[in-house]
Amino acid sequence: MGLFDDLVGQEQAVAVLSRAASAAAEVLTGGRGAGMTHAWLFTGPPGSGREEAARAFAAALLCPDGGCGHCDLCHQVLIGSHPDLETVRPQGLSYGVKDTRRLILRAAGAPTLGRWRVVLFEDADRATEGASNALLKAIEEPPPRTVWLLCSPAPDDMMITIRSRCRVVTLRTPTTAAVAHVLATRDGIAPDLAEFAARASGGHIERARRLALDNDVRRRREAVLSIPRTLTGVGDCVAAAEKLVKTAEEEAAAVSSVLNEAETTELRKIYGEGSSGKGLNKGLVRGGAGALKELEERQKSRATRLKRDVIDSALLDLVAFYRDVLAVQLGARVELANADLHHDLTALARASTPEGTLRRVDAIMLCRERLAANVNPQMAVEAMTLSLRRP
Numbered sequence: 001m002g003l004f005d006d007l008v009g010q011e012q013a014v015a016v017l018s019r020a021a022s023a024a025a026e027v028l029t030g031g032r033g034a035g036m037t038h039a040w041l042f043t044g045p046p047g048s049g050r051e052e053a054a055r056a057f058a059a060a061l062l063c064p065d066g067g068c069g070h071c072d073l074c075h076q077v078l079i080g081s082h083p084d085l086e087t088v089r090p091q092g093l094s095y096g097v098k099d100t101r102r103l104i105l106r107a108a109g110a111p112t113l114g115r116w117r118v119v120l121f122e123d124a125d126r127a128t129e130g131a132s133n134a135l136l137k138a139i140e141e142p143p144p145r146t147v148w149l150l151c152s153p154a155p156d157d158m159m160i161t162i163r164s165r166c167r168v169v170t171l172r173t174p175t176t177a178a179v180a181h182v183l184a185t186r187d188g189i190a191p192d193l194a195e196f197a198a199r200a201s202g203g204h205i206e207r208a209r210r211l212a213l214d215n216d217v218r219r220r221r222e223a224v225l226s227i228p229r230t231l232t233g234v235g236d237c238v239a240a241a242e243k244l245v246k247t248a249e250e251e252a253a254a255v256s257s258v259l260n261e262a263e264t265t266e267l268r269k270i271y272g273e274g275s276s277g278k279g280l281n282k283g284l285v286r287g288g289a290g291a292l293k294e295l296e297e298r299q300k301s302r303a304t305r306l307k308r309d310v311i312d313s314a315l316l317d318l319v320a321f322y323r324d325v326l327a328v329q330l331g332a333r334v335e336l337a338n339a340d341l342h343h344d345l346t347a348l349a350r351a352s353t354p355e356g357t358l359r360r361v362d363a364i365m366l367c368r369e370r371l372a373a374n375v376n377p378q379m380a381v382e383a384m385t386l387s388l389r390r391p
């Protein structure tokens, strides 16, 4: 039904959410609405569609037709302009207590359109400890019509006290076939390309879509996956690390500059700088300069996060590559994510042992942990490429 149809391979979650949406509609007409809860936690691996599921549920709560997907209200939910929907998308590495308190105040108001007030909190695991405590109080005593939809990769990413007060909806990684089907039918991508992209991105729909549609993304994947075969000397390892970090910086910078420019222009407009570009309006200079500085801080923090996310996604590509090598070494009859690189996979499989491959996967995972702990990317990646080389 409607927007729930877009959730690929998530039949179980959809069943739970549909029941809850009907229960919520019952509440609005004075019924008991058993099955409806005020706090939800959407979890699932990257690409499983946590946010999409939460958004479809928000639409089901706010649309009089249960999230039909084609009325004005559904459209407003999808583009984030519905007056009773608060979407929180932390741009930096963490979300602080000040922002959270403001959010809680906004969430407490009565619904403008008489149904629900919904807060969709993406990456809720980025909430700081202080923010989490504030959040906990808000979910413990929710106003009668406020619904919290928190999203995080795993339930463990949230404070146990928050988790235990939420109904947990677990999304799964959709199968290659399901992802390929969506790419072909929804995005009109040729079946062969859809199949390749779905396999290469391990069920991550958005990455699969970008891989299929964007040549640059395909080129970057090829560059990353060529690393294992280039690591013969120590110099190669250093060079490979440098290249990986630099490519990530470029990609992150490209994304950042588009976002930054739009935001800065918007802010300058608010503070009265005309299109003539004669500088900020005199009366508003002080506030404008402060706001601009605050915006720049936020943008810097987002750029750091973007760069880290890009490197992490390259590392996940490498993990998938070595997992394929291991499968070849063990003669396991599983679907290979990088079947297109069969030649490289078999060459590496022959040149090393399963133990060596497992050690390499560990080295990549350690690098991911170091990056998450704020270690200098160049140093962390270099340590990794050096361990990938060791026999």
Ligand SMILES: [Zn+2]
Pocket (backbone or CB within 6 Å): 063, 064, 065, 066, 067, 068, 069, 070, 071, 072, 073, 074, 075
């Ligand atoms: Zn609708």
